[in-house]
Amino acid sequence: MEKQQILAELTENPKIIDRLIYQAVFEDRQLLSVLHEALKDLGIKGYSIYPLYQRFSKKFLGFTVPAINLRGMTYDVARAIFRTAKRLSAGAFIFEIAKSEIGYTKQPPLEYATVVLAAAFKEGYRLPVFIQGDHFQLNRKSFFANPEKEKNNLKNLIKEALSAQFYNIDIDASTLVDLEKKEISEQQRYNYEVTAELCDFVREIEPTGIKVTLGGEIGEIGGKNSTPEELRAFMKGLKQTLKKEEGISKISVQTGTIHGGVVLPDGKIAEVKLDFKTLKELSKIAREEFGLAGAVQHGASTLPEDYFSLFPENECVEVHLATAFQNFLYDHPALPAEFREKIYRYLKENLKHEWEEGLSESQFIYKTRKKGFGAFKKDWWDLDLKVKKHILEDMEGLFEKIFLKLNLKNTESLIKEVFNL
Incomplete structure (x- = not known):
């Protein structure tokens, strides 16, 4: 056609x-x-959130931008997000997919972006749509075995993403941090050197007239909490290494979360102790000392609802949300039990090698069920319309609560001003 x-x-x-x-x-x-x-x-296209983050770099604007990973039922869930945004006059939110998710959800960049943009068209959403490459990450083992090959693999993914209108990319070289080094600057050296190289690469190939928003990361999510010293060492090293003038606009930090949360043997999620004091301190340093929009929080979607209002209170510029929406789909009472069990049987039969010793069945299922979205992508999309209606109506309620807690209501007018619409 x-x-x-x-x-x-x-x-x-x-x-x-x-x-x-x-x-x-x-x-x-x-x-x-x-x-x-x-x-x-x-007019339904991807935008860089860069102009808004330039505003944040001068003064915290009072709200936190959610970056939402959609793993399954992407078209339907994106539509629910756009409906929620229109109802709340909200304009500052990001759709993202991580390098790892692209693989196991079977959603390459062009597909993911087109599905999200089609959802915006369907719902009559006419504000900028922000699409982001999340955790465009280097594999530590592969990097140290063959650095150029690993970097080139990531460069190829970046090219593919940019061509699909992913104008926001989070470079994650935090996997290369070496905590065994004595000096903090040496711990961060590979991280800032590779991040700088990839920043320069993006600046060379980004489309004319578009400043791609780039992020960096100083501590691998799930590891030890980040410190001001690490942030300063990374940023100073990055600035000295960059060949192009423009580097990153935001910095991801570790403050106590882990992707997907920690699941207990009975299948329940362990309570997380998030260090909001550190988050606020790092966000202020990023903004005031280095001209960034602020700090980014990963792995937060499984936190209790009450926590979400603390992100804008502590000047967090962006929060990444993924697993809670996956859990919502799998655990919703309207999802047919036989469909859920079919996926779980597939996981137990085909991912036995991932069933680590000591894991209960509930823990194994929780850890691997994200991979049921790619293997059953068409089945999720083809679910009975009545089933999807029940799930999505409730999901809209969840999105509304999160958007309100993050102070996104009535941000539409600011977005129109910033982007001259």
Whole structure:
């Protein structure tokens, strides 16, 4: 199907976007790029959040931007997010997918971006859509075995993401931090050197007129808490190593969370003790000493609801949310039990090698069920409409609570001002 034909059909009958995006994902992969371009021509496109983060770098604006990872039912869940945003007049939120998620959810950048943009079109959302590459990460073992090969692999992913309108990218070289080194600057050396190289690479290939928003990371999520000394060592090393003038706009820190939370043998999630004092201190240092928008918090979606209002209170610029939405889909009472069990059987049969000694069945399922989204992508999309309606109505309620706690209500006018809309 040609782009002009798609444009004509979407203009005449916008409802056909449901059929077109389904066809592009499951039947005609070549249609993805055509639909991607057609939506862009209609003004539904990816934006860099850079201009907003420039505002944050001068003064904390009173709200925290959620970066939401969609692993399954992406089109439907994105639509629910856009509906929530329209209801609250909210405009500052990001759709993201991590390097690892691209693999196990079977959502390459072009597909992910096109699905999200199609959802925006469907819901009549006409503010900027921010799409982000989350944890574009270097594998430590692979890097030290062959640094150039590992860096080139990541550069190729960055190229692919940029071509799909991912104009926000979080570079994660925190896996290369060496805590055995005595000097903090030496601990962070590989981290800031590789981050600088990748920043320079992005600046060389970013589209004309678009300043891609880049993030860095000083401590691997799930490790020890980050310190002001680590932040300063990383930023000073980064600034000295960069060849291009523009580096990162934000910095991810470790303050006590772990991706997905810690699941107990009975399947319940352990309580997390998040260090908000450190988060606020690091955010202030990032902003006041280095001109960044602030600190970014990962692995926060499994925290109690009461915690979310503490992110803007402690001047956190961005918070990453993923596992809670995955859990919401799997654990919702409307999801047919036989469908859930079919996925769990698949995991137990096909991922036995990931069942570590000492893990209960509940822990194994919790750890691996994220991989049920890729293996059963079409099944999730094809769920009965009544089932999806129950799940998504409740999910909208969850998004609304989070958006309100993060002070996103009525941010639409600011977004229009910042982006001259």
